[in-house]
Amino acid sequence: MKVLFLTSNENKVTEANQTLSELGYEIEQFLINGLAPKIIEPQSSEIEIVSEFKIQQALELISGTNFENHALLVEDSGLFIESLSDFPGVYSSYFFRTVGNQGILKLLENESNRNAEYRAYSILYRDGVYFRALGKCLGSISTEIKGSNGFGYDPIFIPDSGDGRTFGEMQDYEKESKSHRGESLRILYDKLSLPSK
Numbered sequence: 001m002k003v004l005f006l007t008s009n010e011n012k013v014t015e016a017n018q019t020l021s022e023l024g025y026e027i028e029q030f031l032i033n034g035l036a037p038k039i040i041e042p043q044s045s046e047i048e049i050v051s052e053f054k055i056q057q058a059l060e061l062i063s064g065t066n067f068e069n070h071a072l073l074v075e076d077s078g079l080f081i082e083s084l085s086d087f088p089g090v091y092s093s094y095f096f097r098t099v100g101n102q103g104i105l106k107l108l109e110n111e112s113n114r115n116a117e118y119r120a121y122s123i124l125y126r127d128g129v130y131f132r133a134l135g136k137c138l139g140s141i142s143t144e145i146k147g148s149n150g151f152g153y154d155p156i157f158i159p160d161s162g163d164g165r166t167f168g169e170m171q172d173y174e175k176e177s178k179s180h181r182g183e184s185l186r187i188l189y190d191k192l193s194l195p196s197k
Helices: 010-023 047-062 092-105 172-178 178-194
Strands: 002-005 025-027 071-081 087-089 115-126 131-142 157-159
Touching: 002 010, 002 092, 010 025, 010 071, 010 172, 010 178, 047 115, 047 131, 071 092, 071 178, 087 092, 115 178, 131 178, 172 178
Parallel strands: 002 025, 002 071
Antiparallel strands: 071 087, 071 115, 115 131, 131 157
16 A cells, blocks of 8 residues: 655665565655645644645645545654753754754753653555554754764664764664654554554
8 A cells, every 4th residue: 555655765665674674665755846835834843743744734735636545644853952942843853954963063062961862753644544653762962963864863863772872873773763753654554554443
């Protein structure tokens, strides 16, 4: 089954394919005339609300088109830093585009509490049914940028479940087994693989 993933980040499409392809799902980036459609994000600090808003917009976009019978996938994720009152959270993409990893390191320059967590909330819509999954990854922010793998904040995020390396220093398969998105996708996998009632 083909699934249209409403995202501008091709890395997310790759990660979703790695997990869900085993169930026969083929994840493709949702494009209109070759471009990821622009969506309106609600003013909310909750990734669950942002994802719910995204799936409704995606459904409106395909209504009355050739894509109407396709499954849809949306996901919202963010980096939540304890000492910054969970900032940047849902604003993680915007903040990263604006100041990057150096901006986070600057904010935490004199901060001893470097606890943080990644969260990812995914919704897959198929045949009138919504499958939802929240994934989390606890960790901390490093004091310097390490590694060039992954994307976004990966080179400054050290997962608690790892060996002290940042996600940026890990291979894709290592990161996927520990990441918030990986957990969210595995929860979706389990829900989607359950027999229909």
